[in-house]
Amino acid sequence: MLLNKNYKITQNYDVIIIGGGLGGMTAANKLAKNGRKVLLLEAHDKLGGFATWFYRKGRHIFDVSLHGFPVGMIKTCRKYWSKAIADKIIQLKRVRFINPMYQLETDFTVDDFTSKLINNFKVSSEQVDNFFQLIMNMNYYDNKEMTNGELLESFFPGRKDVHRFLIEPIVYANGSTMEDPAITYGIVFSNFMSKGVYTFEGGTDLVIKMMQEELLNNNVDIRLRSKVEKIVMNNNVCQGVLVDEGFVGSKAVLSNGNLIGTIFNLVGTENFTPSFLEKVKKVRLNTSSCQVYMGIKEGEAIDDAGDLIFYSEAKEFRADELLSMNTTSRTFSLYYPRLRPQLKNAGYSIVSSTNARYEDWINLSKEEYKLKKEELIAATLTSLEKVIPGVGKKIDYIEAATPLTIKRYTHHEKGSSFGTKHEGLEISMKLHKEISGLFHTGSVGIIMSGWLGAANYGVIQSYEVESYLEKL
Numbered sequence: 211m212l213l214n215k216n217y218k219i220t221q222n223y224d225v226i227i228i229g230g231g232l233g234g235m236t237a238a239n240k241l242a243k244n245g246r247k248v249l250l251l252e253a254h255d256k257l258g259g260f261a262t263w264f265y266r267k268g269r270h271i272f273d274v275s276l277h278g279f280p281v282g283m284i285k286t287c288r289k290y291w292s293k294a295i296a297d298k299i300i301q302l303k304r305v306r307f308i309n310p311m312y313q314l315e316t317d318f319t320v321d322d323f324t325s326k327l328i329n330n331f332k333v334s335s336e337q338v339d340n341f342f343q344l345i346m347n348m349n350y351y352d353n354k355e356m357t358n359g360e361l362l363e364s365f366f367p368g369r370k371d372v373h374r375f376l377i378e379p380i381v382y383a384n385g386s387t388m389e390d391p392a393i394t395y396g397i398v399f400s401n402f403m404s405k406g407v408y409t410f411e412g413g414t415d416l417v418i419k420m421m422q423e424e425l426l427n428n429n430v431d432i433r434l435r436s437k438v439e440k441i442v443m444n445n446n447v448c449q450g451v452l453v454d455e456g457f458v459g460s461k462a463v464l465s466n467g468n469l470i471g472t473i474f475n476l477v478g479t480e481n482f483t484p485s486f487l488e489k490v491k492k493v494r495l496n497t498s499s500c501q502v503y504m505g506i507k508e509g510e511a512i513d514d515a516g517d518l519i520f521y522s523e524a525k526e527f528r529a530d531e532l533l534s535m536n537t538t539s540r541t542f543s544l545y546y547p548r549l550r551p552q553l554k555n556a557g558y559s560i561v562s563s564t565n566a567r568y569e570d571w572i573n574l575s576k577e578e579y580k581l582k583k584e585e586l587i588a589a590t591l592t593s594l595e596k597v598i599p600g601v602g603k604k605i606d607y608i609e610a611a612t613p614l615t616i617k618r619y620t621h622h623e624k625g626s627s628f629g630t631k632h633e634g635l636e637i638s639m640k641l642h643k644e645i646s647g648l649f650h651t652g653s654v655g656i657i658m659s660g661w662l663g664a665a666n667y668g669v670i671q672s673y674e675v676e677s678y679l680e681k682l
């Protein structure tokens with residue numbers, strides 16, 4: 211049931227899920243399908259977490275994180291959601307790269323990447339095959355010593371253009387750097403590369419609506435605008451949560467909030483062993499993002515310029531250039547009316563995304579913050595004009611979001627776009643060993659984030675919750 215914000219919850223649940231991101235929702239659906247009594251509490255006024263959208267001027271719809279996900283999302287949706295949801299997943303046909311080193315277009319499949327490496331970059335087919343063979347077989351439990359930089363240099367020595375081509379999309383996709391373990395790059399890259407990049411026909415609003423309906427059909431109780439303040443424990447056994455100053459009891463709690471926020475704010479350090487906390491303190495957060503949302507005037511159209519464009523004016527690729535406030539590197543996601551065939555008057559919109567550091571934005575005065583946002587918008591428009599000449603005159607709505615916006619809406623520490631770095635995974639998975647009945651799901655590490663990673667991790671953690679409940 212969709213519970214009203216003022217509804218006083220008096221019953222106890224098998225599981226309370228804190229947060230309705232893709233991880234929390236998928237876990238909720240799986241547990242409810244198993245017959246568990248599930249309450250899903252979401253702080254925001256809609257489900258989805260980062261998988262979100264918003265309207266402006268009544269007609270512009272902006273998707274925040276629907277830029278592309280791997281083909282595996284089809285299987286995950288079919289298995290853990292519904293065939294109807296899975297059937298709406300479609301391939302992005304035109305992925306473009308525009309930078310001073312190369313300009314090319316790909317469908318982002320392993321075959322096309324192989325052909326581009328051989329024909330455009332003149333790399334030998336043997337080198338390419340060996341590279342793909344290694345990364346396609348990478349496994350999370352393999353050796354983590356080798357870094358991304360070392361991996362690329364060992365296969366393509368001195369080929370900065372090839373390194374850029376291979377790593378730049380992944381840096382956008384999950385904030386990884388040349389210093390991160392190659393294993394995390396390999397797994398994500400091979401996931402993305404198997405059969406291209408996909409999106410959801412109908413937009414984020416439709417997929418989340420369908421997921422919410424599915425949750426309600428499976429008897430999940432959902433309450434929006436309900437920020438959990440504390441997880442309640444007795445002798446290190448989870449008892450439920452405090453929400454709106456009221457207690458709601460449950461046998462287990464699964465937090466889909468940021469891992470660090472869950473440990474430090476919702477539970478409190480006094481409840482963990484010192485050795486566990488030592489490990490937690492070493493967990494690094496991923497970086498954040500800025501976005502610029504641009505809506506095209508009613509009646510205006512733009513020609514098909516591609517679906518996803520990796521644009522940069524930087525002569526060479528450097529991960530720190532991508533993160534800098536003055537970066538010239540950004541992705542443009544173009545949304546044509548065909549994305550939302552269910553709407554009669556769907557328009558065109560463009561979303562530009564850049565990687566960003568929370569620290570660069572939090573320390574600005576109010577005036578500086580406003581100015582930096584204006585500069586971000588101006589720089590974005592200048593770049594976009596080079597890709598789609600004349601587009602500026604067709605835009606009638608423009609707005610920017612920063613790491614502070616992300617923090618405000620999702621409560622992620624430092625507005626982290628992809629949760630924590632890979633060391634967060636072990637902490638997330640071992641939370642229940644510190645506090646019985648407390649579990650975590652959501653963006654940790656590079657593998658368990660993004661639309662597919664978050665949904666799959668929700669399933670993995672639902673099995674953990676299920677096995678705990680069975681033992682009770």
Ligand SMILES: Cc1cc2nc3c(=O)[nH]c(=O)nc-3n(C[C@H](O)[C@H](O)[C@H](O)COP(=O)(O)OP(=O)(O)OC[C@H]3O[C@@H](n4cnc5c(N)ncnc54)[C@H](O)[C@@H]3O)c2cc1C
Pocket residue numbers: 228229230231232233234251252253254257258259260261274275276277278279280436437438439466467468499501563616619620621622626627628629651652653659660661662664665
């Ligand atoms: C700008 C941007 C672009 C992206 N683009 C892509 C992309 O193209 N492809 C892709 O695959 N991935 C993309 N991602 C990443 C992807 O969207 C996320 O990894 C994924 O959606 C995260 O899901 P999650 O389960 O971790 O939950 P989150 O999305 O983090 O949601 C957590 C939810 O918990 C709620 N919550 C937190 N604390 C509380 C509390 N105390 N009480 C109640 N509720 C609480 C929050 O409000 C939120 O709704 C992008 C992310 C960003 C920021």
